[in-house]
């Protein structure tokens with residue numbers, strides 16, 4: 001066996017840890033997408049008229065829009081009529097965790113999110129979205145004492161309509177792209193958080209997304225507003241069962257940071273990636289954007305992307321407030337036949353704004369991994385700076401890494417720096433670790449973790465540990 | 481402990497080891513000297529299982545086991561350690577994580593439970609003192625940005641942590657300042673016992689003043705052409721390799 005083959009065979013194709021399904025009675029919308037579908041969803045959620053109107057408007061846009069064609073992979077055929085746009089566990093209207101179907105709780109336990117336990121021990125407030133509905137939000141009362149609102153999107157529409165109306169669609173307009181329009185029309189649930197002026201959110205807020213039902217899509221929406229001088233750290237995790245057909249996930253996340261506010265948004269994305277022949281897996285078409293609306297505000301995206309058959313996402317920051325800061329830290333690992341086209345946009349509008357992009361791509365198997373980043377410094381943004389470091393690591397010689405930077409600087413006092421590297425795991429590094437008793441699989445995992453550590457270190461502690469494990473497992477031939 | 485018979489190896493169709501015979505017993509220290517390019521590092525690499533070399537003949541038994549049949553990590557777990565002539569850098573992986581992972585693998589192989597975090601730290605501290613390696617280095621990424629001498633000391637720290645049966649030191653002395661040389665040699669002397677053995681590759685008799693070998697071998701163009709007591713090293717220091725060349729070519 002050649003050295004390359006040897007290396008490759010050690011990290012071919014692991015199984016997916018989260019591929020089980022939950023047998024639970026579901027309420028499903030009939031397949032298909034038309035105005036009636038949207039009315040059905042809105043009615044199920046008992047929404048006010050304005051919300052329905054907003055959805056219907058988005059649907060009109062959706063019908064006018066076409067699929068994007070600029071990404072570095074052929075766009076798959078997506079049959080929008082073959083999807084059911086709403087799926088909910090039958091027991092609904094949950095007031096507390098005790099009312100949650102035990103089978104569902106068991107699912108979350110399998111995913112490593114013991115809600116009960118977390119409620120007591122960890123100090124992480126969790127909102128869990130199962131298919132289309134949000135099933136439990138822990139710690140709500142405790143957060144409420146400080147005026148923090150953390151609830152499902154549906155509840156926010158009911159209980160905080162003024163906030164939702166004020167911010168919804170202001171960062172990601174309905175017309176942004178076809179998936180954003182679709183989401184605006186059919187979004188089922190998601191999370192909402194509002195941190196009042198001057199409040200430092202005392203715990204990580206966290207949402208876990210889970211697609212369970214067959215032939216459904218997941219279209220959640222997250223809206224986070226950090227009022228003046230507040231701080232919040234938010235984590236999102238996602239998994240799905242193994243299924244032979246592809247499932248669509250088209251989410252929208254909007255972040256708003258007012259004067260002196262800071263939002264740290266971390267994602268560990270582990271949707272089902274499909275099998276080694278490329279069958280099945282989630283199509284992940286996601287629009288995430290934040291606006292540093294106020295002066296001295298900061299938005300930081302950290303993402304660890306290991307799942308999905310296709311990942312198409314560009315968490316971005318609009319740096320509107322003077323002296324605001326945008327950051328994007330990303331690890332994207334692809335293997336087998338996974339495709340990822342991911343990166344960020346940093347739009348500098350305010351004076352002395354700064355942005356930093358650290359992207360670490362890891363490609364193995366027959367996968368293709370593209371970084372696509374736009375840095376745009378407008379004339380209105382003197383004294384601004386961007387630093388971009390974009391690294392690609394190749395494992396084997398059948399995969400591809402690609403970089404597409406778009407740089408635009410309309411300001412002589414502003415500076416954009418871009419560095420890019422492509423490397424392979426060196427044989428002598430593997431041998432060195434082997435010589436210390438570490439087998440090749442573990443050696444590769446260790447090297448990859450090291451390579452990604454600059455990004456992993458940005459994650460909140462306990463999630464960094466999880467992410468490291470996930471990277472190791474994703475590269476493993478056998479699942480632990 | 482180690483028994484090598486007629487070992488031959490090549491790389492890219494170039495024959496480098498042309499039949500090595502060597503036997504090392506527990507408790508012994510052997511030194512290998514020889515001109516640049518004679519095959520010393522190749523021998524070390526082949527024993528450690530570097531897949532870049534092809535074995536074309538001969539055999540090697542380690543503690544009775546067929547060494548050449550084992551994967552590199554299995555040889556390591558069985559107790560064979562190589563302190564590299566050129567230790568590689570592994571960016572982003574902390575020395576600590578690396579040591580802990582390695583130690584766990586080796587302990588598991590021995591049927592020992594993993595050390596608790598506290599026990600591990602205690603052991604590390606103790607071994608660190610032995611090689612006088614600064615704590616800041618232990619916390620950094622493996623060899624990344626280390627000076628040449630720091631890398632060599634780090635190799636000895638690993639040796640001390642993993643406690644192998646047979647340690648091969650490939651020019652661990654080159655690049656060390658005089659003080660570091662003493663520290664490393666003292667470390668090795670503290671680690672040596674009746675149960676383990678060392679194979680020390682060096683160009684300089686100076687190291688052998690500190691680590692006193694039982695046998696000195698001279699490797700020349702892929703063969704061990706002479707073996708003797710530590711006086712052989714003195715002889716080399718004095719006369720260089722030319723007389724040997726004549727002797728070998730002549731004979």
Ligand SMILES: Nc1ncnc2c1ncn2[C@@H]1O[C@H](COP(=O)(O)OP(=O)(O)OP(=O)(O)O)[C@@H](O)[C@H]1O
Nearest residue numbers: 491492494496515516517518519520521522523532
């Ligand atoms: N990967 C390789 N490809 C080609 N030639 C190699 C390779 N590795 C070693 N060699 C050659 O094999 C010979 C022996 O090399 P080796 O490194 O074993 O020598 P050495 O005795 O350790 O020398 P030094 O004292 O300089 O460390 C040299 O001629 C070297 O160029």
Ligand SMILES: [Mg+2]
Nearest residue numbers: 520521522565
């Ligand atoms: Mg050498």
